[in-house]
Amino acid sequence: MTNGPRPVAAAPTVVALDIDGTLIDHDEQLSEAVVDAVRRTAARVPVILATGRAWSTTRPVAERFGLPSGGFVVCSNGARTLQYPDGRVVDERTFDPTTVIASVRKYAPNARMAVEEHDGSYLVTAPFPDGDLGVGAKIRVVGADELAPEPVTRLIIRDPEQSEADFVQLAERLGLHGVSYFVGWTAWLDIAPEGVDKSTGLKVALAQLGLEPDGLLAIGDGRNDIEMLTYAGRGIAMGSSPDEVKVAADEVTKSVQDDGVAAILNRWF
Structure with a gap:
């Protein structure tokens, strides 16, 4: 470099x-x-x-x-x-997030989760901070059990009360297998299909x-x-x-x- x-x-x-x-x-x-x-x-x-x-x-x-x-x-x-x-x-490319969602509920019960719908809107377990999912993004609040009835392109995990470092540690605790993941600038974890x-x-x-x-x-x-x-x-x-x-x-x-x-x-x- x-x-x-x-x-x-x-x-x-x-x-x-x-x-x-x-x-x-x-x-x-x-x-x-x-x-x-x-x-x-x-x-x-x-x-x-x-x-x-x-x-x-x-x-x-x-x-x-x-x-x-x-x-x-x-x-x-x-x-x-x-x-x-x-x-x-x-x-x-899609994946089944069921196992990851269960791990998040265990290790980060206060975290908010979101999945992207085919039309670009989001299903969320609780509202995200303004603008986090994009200005003007459409959301629908659902229970964790309703979040992913079918395979999804991504799962987003967000906790405004935590730090970026906290989420680096969370990714390790979740033991993510069979998926790819990225920790963002804030307490944001983006999970994608494996190898994507x-x-x-x-x-x-x-x-x-x-x-x-x-x-x-x-x-x-x-x-x-x-x-x-x-x-x-x-x-x-x-x-x-x-x-x-x-x-x-x-x-x-x-x-x-x-x-x-x-x-x-x-x-x-």
Whole structure:
């Protein structure tokens, strides 16, 4: 990993961008410099949004950037790959969360849980803090026994009273097997099907586009971006990323508040 800019190499043939903490800050603000850089890039090469968000809260971001029709978005941390703008599901990976839900009820009885529905809405065991599931996300409160009557693409565990470190320990106590999981910035645990991460969806999207990962430029800031950054020919971590994300990246750019994405894209586009 290098902390400074590398010499300008051949232009990427495709770009993958995380949303939260990369394009948009934690106050849901999006700078015009980043909008302009992404729009110019999308006019030259495919731009794929690769996010933990559901389709319902990803689509407005794609619309804000004016991404061209016929492209792809990777949602739910790689469990769903969809075509933009019609939302046609190209690939979906699911798992049975019953065992994990039972473990959460045992080891973290005060935690809130959520699963994503096919339409991008959420079933939740209790309301999440405002904006946690995306601004405008639709939710329906159900009992834990009603949370997952069928396999799901993701299970989210959240406890606003706990810390990020607490949830790192919780993941260890839960003894998660047969699934993939990512600890977020706050007391947030995102559980996905085994072996599924953002690179899973990107492989599907690149196959659809007839492109190779060597030409992929990926930018992200979270632990759920690590596999994406290592899969890409050029992986860039945001300046505010945890250390393990920076170590996995080829380079570290500025923070989202300092328009780090624009600083990278402006080299080529």
